[in-house]
Amino acid sequence: MQDIFSIFQYSFFTNALIAGLLTSILAGIAGTYIVSRKIVFISGGITHASFGGIGLAYFLGLNPFLGAAVFAILSAVGIEWTTNKANIREDSAIAILWSLGMAIGIIFVFLTPGYAPNLMSFLFGNILTVSTTDILYMLVLCIIVCICIVVFYRPILYTAFDAEYAKTTHLNTTLIKYITAIFVALTIVFSIRIAGIILVLSLFTIPQATASIFTHDFKKMIFLSIGIGFIGISTGLIGSYYFNLPSGAIIIFTLILIWALIKAGEKIRNLINADNP
Amino acid sequence: MNSLITLSNINAGYMANKPVIKNIHLDVKANDFIGIIGPNGGGKSTLLKVILGLIAPYSGSILYKGTSDHTNINIGYLPQINANDKSFPIKVIDVVLSGLMGSKGFFGRYTKEEKTEALRLLQFVKLDQHANNAIGKLSGGQMQRVYLCRAIINNPEVLILDEPNNFVDKHFEAELYELLQELNKRMAILLVSHDIGTISSFIKTIACVNEELHYHNSNKISSEILQTYSCPIELISHGKVPHRVLHNH
Numbered sequence: 001m002q003d004i005f006s007i008f009q010y011s012f013f014t015n016a017l018i019a020g021l022l023t024s025i026l027a028g029i030a031g032t033y034i035v036s037r038k039i040v041f042i043s044g045g046i047t048h049a050s051f052g053g054i055g056l057a058y059f060l061g062l063n064p065f066l067g068a069a070v071f072a073i074l075s076a077v078g079i080e081w082t083t084n085k086a087n088i089r090e091d092s093a094i095a096i097l098w099s100l101g102m103a104i105g106i107i108f109v110f111l112t113p114g115y116a117p118n119l120m121s122f123l124f125g126n127i128l129t130v131s132t133t134d135i136l137y138m139l140v141l142c143i144i145v146c147i148c149i150v151v152f153y154r155p156i157l158y159t160a161f162d163a164e165y166a167k168t169t170h171l172n173t174t175l176i177k178y179i180t181a182i183f184v185a186l187t188i189v190f191s192i193r194i195a196g197i198i199l200v201l202s203l204f205t206i207p208q209a210t211a212s213i214f215t216h217d218f219k220k221m222i223f224l225s226i227g228i229g230f231i232g233i234s235t236g237l238i239g240s241y242y243f244n245l246p247s248g249a250i251i252i253f254t255l256i257l258i259w260a261l262i263k264a265g266e267k268i269r270n271l272i273n274a275d276n277p
Numbered sequence: 278m279n280s281l282i283t284l285s286n287i288n289a290g291y292m293a294n295k296p297v298i299k300n301i302h303l304d305v306k307a308n309d310f311i312g313i314i315g316p317n318g319g320g321k322s323t324l325l326k327v328i329l330g331l332i333a334p335y336s337g338s339i340l341y342k343g344t345s346d347h348t349n350i351n352i353g354y355l356p357q358i359n360a361n362d363k364s365f366p367i368k369v370i371d372v373v374l375s376g377l378m379g380s381k382g383f384f385g386r387y388t389k390e391e392k393t394e395a396l397r398l399l400q401f402v403k404l405d406q407h408a409n410n411a412i413g414k415l416s417g418g419q420m421q422r423v424y425l426c427r428a429i430i431n432n433p434e435v436l437i438l439d440e441p442n443n444f445v446d447k448h449f450e451a452e453l454y455e456l457l458q459e460l461n462k463r464m465a466i467l468l469v470s471h472d473i474g475t476i477s478s479f480i481k482t483i484a485c486v487n488e489e490l491h492y493h494n495s496n497k498i499s500s501e502i503l504q505t506y507s508c509p510i511e512l513i514s515h516g517k518v519p520h521r522v523l524h525n526h
Contacts, residue, residue: 032366036365036366036367038364151383151384152383152384154371154374154375154378154381154385154387155378155383155385157367157371157375158375158378160365161362161365161367161372161375162356162359162362162375164331164356165354165356165375165427166375166378166379167329167330167331168329168330168331168352168354168379169375169376169377169378169379169380169431170347170348170379170380171378171379172383212366215366216366216367216368216410216411216413216414217366217367217368217411218366218367218371221366
């Protein structure tokens with residue numbers, strides 16, 4: 001028991017835990033929106049396209065997350081625009097963007113002289129390297145997202161549920177769609193630190209899958225997802241420290257384990273209930 | 278009487294140079310009850326989307342109470358059910374309340390009275406006990422009744438119904454038509470249906486869309502009307518309405 005508390009002596013661990021909490025909140029809100037609107041694939045496209053920005057920023061000697069944020073926002077807005085205007089299959093457009101971003105990223109990383117040591121942490125995440133500055137950025141984004149979802153809860157919910165209908169009530173659904181797309185993009189980029197490009201979307205979908213076993217209400221799903229996400233992230237963090245394994249992978253593994261246990265529990269309960277009516 | 282919605286010379290569609298509907302003229306006045314019929318692919322849904330401001334026409338003009346501003350009129354809309362809706366985590370009562378969203382704006386909050394009104398409407402369509410359930414737990418017919426509540430909660434001036442008799446359970450059908458006649462005293466109704474037989478007894482005018490639109494100031498569907506305007510529909514109905522089957526012609 002003493003061991004568990006002793007790891008809090010290290011500031012990197014406390015930082016990681018705070019970052020984990022902020023990520024759980026961001027992913028709980030944005031993930032519920034993504035899952036409800038069935039835009040997980042779009043979000044995957046945005047995530048991978050952001051790698052292009054990381055590569056370019058490396059090449060130019062800028063902050064990689066700035067590059068990632070710019071690429072993610074541009075692709076999110078681009079996808080929203082494409083689906084509204086151009087005559088192209090949406091899934092094909094996403095696949096093009098997905099691979100184009102990765103290709104640009106790889107090209108620039110290769111063009112950059114010297115070795116890019118942190119590249120692995122962008123692909124797989126490393127929550128233990130989160131700095132105080134990172135936490136500050138995340139905190140600001142987190143506060144903005146929380147205020148937005150509280151103040152604009154119903155317009156966002158109704159546009160996500162039935163945008164065409166919402167438009168007939170004179171709601172400016174186009175504006176809402178673009179703004180939410182930008183926030184989803186930013187949320188994803190800020191969570192790449194934790195789980196990496198390849199695994200990050202699990203933080204936005206697995207807690208929601210677990211939460212949907214208990215509720216079918218948008219608001220409750222947000223709160224439950226935040227809770228489940230934080231349990232997964234903190235358990236994963238401790239596990240990664242003790243077993244000396246990559247944090248992102250352990251976090252995802254923990255989240256899936258929680259989902260599987262609860263899903264199994266639900267099945268067993270249903271079986272028992274069916275036997276004793 | 279003043280016109281609520283006036284369409285003149287409308288051409289619209291989804292791909293340039295391929296209009297789905299052509300030269301449409303339509304005038305909706307207060308207390309009108311217009312039944313729009315026509316074959317599948319004839320442009321019924323496209324016409325509705327133009328009226329609702331969801332797609333812009335290639336040419337022609339739409340006036341809402343004399344102005345081109347789409348926000349000048351309060352329209353209630355009952356769309357066809359979208360399979361995607363089933364899995365969305367939203368409560369039935371919130372779906373009904375979303376009908377008020379446009380008048381609320383971005384910062385809107387709901388009052389107790391509005392929530393009571395939503396519950397009253399749900400009670401009328403016999404779904405009040407489902408108010409706090411997820412929309413996906415309902416059957417197709419029940420969902421459509423919820424959407425009807427959503428369409429009328431804001432007391433629209435024009436109510437637009439897209440195939441309302443597609444899903445409505447047989448035992449609710451009579452109540453639905455009674456309700457529509459009651460609502461018609463307060464609002465104009467535009468009803469799209471491929472099965473006009475059951476509703477023809479109380480609609481006031483019939484318009485047939487098959488690329489172009491033809492308008493009849495009567496609710497009597499005769500074979501001459503259908504032949505003249507080439508509306509290939511089948512009519513099968515019972516009771517007071519003439520019993521007749523027409524084939525494509």
